[in-house]
Amino acid sequence: MDAEYQSFIKTLRAGHKPEFPADAKSIEYARLLDAQDKLSFLRANFNIPTRSPLRKRALDGTVPGAVKQLDISNGTKHVKGDAKEDAPSIYFVGNSLGAQPKCVRQYLNAQLETWASIGVNGHFTSLDNSPLTAWQDMAADCAQQSLDLVGAASASEVIYMNTLTVNLHLMMASFYRPTERRHKIIAEWKPFPSDSYAIASQLQWHGLSPSTSLVEIHPDPETMYISTEHILSVIDEHADSTALLLLPGIQYYTGQLFNIPLITSHARARGITVGWDLAHAVGNAELFLHAWDVDFAVWCTYKYLNAGPGAIAGAFVHERHHHHGHHHHSTPDPEKGVDVVGYLPRLAGWYGADKTTRFNMDKVFRPAEGAHGWQMSNPSVVDLACVRAALAVFGQTDMRALRDKAVVLTGYLEWLLMGLLKDNFGEPAFRIITPGNPLERGSHLSLLLRPGLLDRVSETLAAGGVVVDVRKPDVIRVAPVPMYCRFEDVWGFIEVLKTALEEAR
Ligand SMILES: Cc1ncc(COP(=O)(O)O)c(C=O)c1O
Structure with a gap:
């Protein structure tokens, strides 16, 4: 079986x-399959919502999966549910909000104890x-832990700050510097609405x-697939007038995963700056x-990274944009949008100042290295x-491994x-609109249901302990996340979906 599991990996990795x-x-x-999975131990790190707490209406001091009752309010009793109710849900929504790592509580307690004990120190x-680490170094520490996650050469290419949309604006303030000739932004047809608003408002x-x-x-229009050739041809068509991709x-x-290295190098070779929204790709x-020479990237941390709703977000700035000579009187190069002898123009604040001088309260801004x-x-x-x-x-x-x-x-x-x-003859109840090629997708599959099915199908899924993401009018996104989902969950999801489709017919 292990050889079979390994051969599955090899076949899928080959596309x-x-x-x-x-x-x-x-x-x-x-x-x-679960028995062959070398990462199955990771699931124990998470509080997977159980079926009954998904229907929780009031705090009762319990956390799913926790053995001990938490002492958050006097007089609450441990609520004993039946075994079925307390089974973990099939949590296939890590592309929206990842499950809670158990150690978050320990880290938060450490922060509370530090603050209570030593205050400003x-x-x-x-x-x-x-x-x-010391609070001042926490963002840099998180950056250091993210090198494998995003393929950064050093921690100076990564920073955690703000939230995704804010970072997108900050990056565009530096990297989208339109000139009369190069003023266009190339994007895709249906960016996440926040990205659309950011792009339009920047323009x-x-x-x-x-x-x-x-x-x-x-x-x-039929398959919703965007071929790499098509992307490259649009880049070529607008190469001379585009500032940013x-x-x-x-x-x-x-759920389509784009060919980031090929698209990046194609656009950059034509003088276009390239940025990526990695909300659904990171982790x-x-x-x-x-290595892919991406100019900048932004991501949130609450989906596959599991840092909790609205948690602080990440940004990447390639090393080639880091170097600066501490000259603040310099001449901007309008074509490149780069202050060639100083540093890349940006919307600055005091935490972006070099750490050694941050607390000197200087009037002159000398940025910290790189993304920091x-x-x-x-x-x-x-x-x-x-x-x-x-x-x-x-x-x-x-x-x-993930x-x-x-x-x-x-x-x-x-x-x-x-x-x-x-197995179900007649008109198909759904169609998968995520690419069939494993190299062109991440964990999630998007199912486009036949019109009229969505409401009833999602009701049955919820009642069956399945949590998926619903996009009206007709799409459900199903994300078995490798960090904490099991093959058995995939099997269980199919069983519930089968019932849901039969009932909705
Ligand atoms: C692709 C993408 N971009 C941007 C955002 C917006 O993120 P935030 O609200 O953290 O700014 C999201 C949120 O889900 C997203 O999925």
């Missing part, structure tokens, strides 16, 4: 679909037995308009941002503690879904 045996439709087979003091900020300066790359690593709606796909020089404010340490805890779980494995598991997990899901369609 092909493996032949699962006929008995792969059974729960026993799903459990065999926590900025500069790292206590023994604490998983946290307006510069006195431009989407009608003249925004180029949208459209998918094939801004794409998602993984398209949030279809999901393998990334090599430094884009920080603006003193960051929330509560937030950083959550990110640091979440990254500690990633520290138990690496992206290569991706190995992900291709098999999602490949198995796809195979079972295709089996469902085959």
Whole structure:
């Protein structure tokens, strides 16, 4: 079996679909796959919402999966549910909000104890037995823990600050410097709405308009697939007039993973700056941002990174944009948008100042090295503690191993879904709009349901303990996340979906 599991990885990694045996439709087979999974130990790091707390209406001091009751209010009793109710949900929504790592509580407690005990000195003091560094160094520490995650050459290429959309604006303030000749932004047809608003408002900020300066790359209207050739041809068509190419690593709606290295090098060779929104790619796909020569990237930490709702976000700035000579009187080069003898122009704040001079309260801004020089404010340490805890779980494995598991997990899901369609004669109840090629997708598959099915199907899924993401009018996004989802969960999801489709018919 182990050889078979390894051969699945190899086949899928080569961009092909493996032949699962006929008995792969059974729960026993799903459990065999789980037994081969070398990352199955990671699941124990998470509080997977159980079925009853998903319906929780009031705090009762309990946390799913926790043995001991938490003492948060006097007089609450441990609520004993029946075994079925307390079973873990099939939590396939890590592409929206990742499950909670258990160690978040420990990191937050460490922060609370530090603050209570040493107050303001926590900025500069790292206590023994604490998983946290001095508050001032927390963002840099998180950056150091993210090298494998994004493929950075050094921690100076990565910073944690603000939230995704804010960082997108800060990056565009530096990297989108339109000139009369190069003023266009190339994006895709359906960016996440926040990205659309950011792009349109940046254009307006510069006195431009989407009608003249925004180029949208459209998918094939039938399949919703955007071929790499098509992307490259749009780049070629607008090469001379484009300042910035801004794409998602993984398209949030279809789940398509783009060829980041090829698209980046093609655009950069034509003088275009390239930025990526990695909200759905970080912690999901393998990334090599430094080697791929990406100019900048932004991501949130609450999806595959599991740092909690709205947690502090990440940004990448390639090393070639770091070097600066501490000259603040310099002449900008309008074509490159780069202050050639000083540093890249930016919207600056005191936390972006070099750490050695940050507390000198200088009037002159001397940025910290690399991405760290884009920080603006003193960051929330509560937030950083959550990110640091979440990254500690990633520290138990690496992206290569996670991706190995992900291709098999999602490949198995796809195979079972295709089996469902085959077994149900007549008009197919759904179509998978995520690319079939494993190299062109991450963990999630988007199912486009036949019109009219969505409401009833999602009701039955919820009642069956399945948590997925619903995008009206007709799409459900199903994300078996390799960090904490099992092959048995994939099998269980298919069982519930089968019932849901039969009932909705
Ligand atoms: C692709 C993408 N971009 C941007 C955002 C917005 O992120 P935030 O609200 O953290 O700024 C999201 C949120 O889900 C997203 O999925």
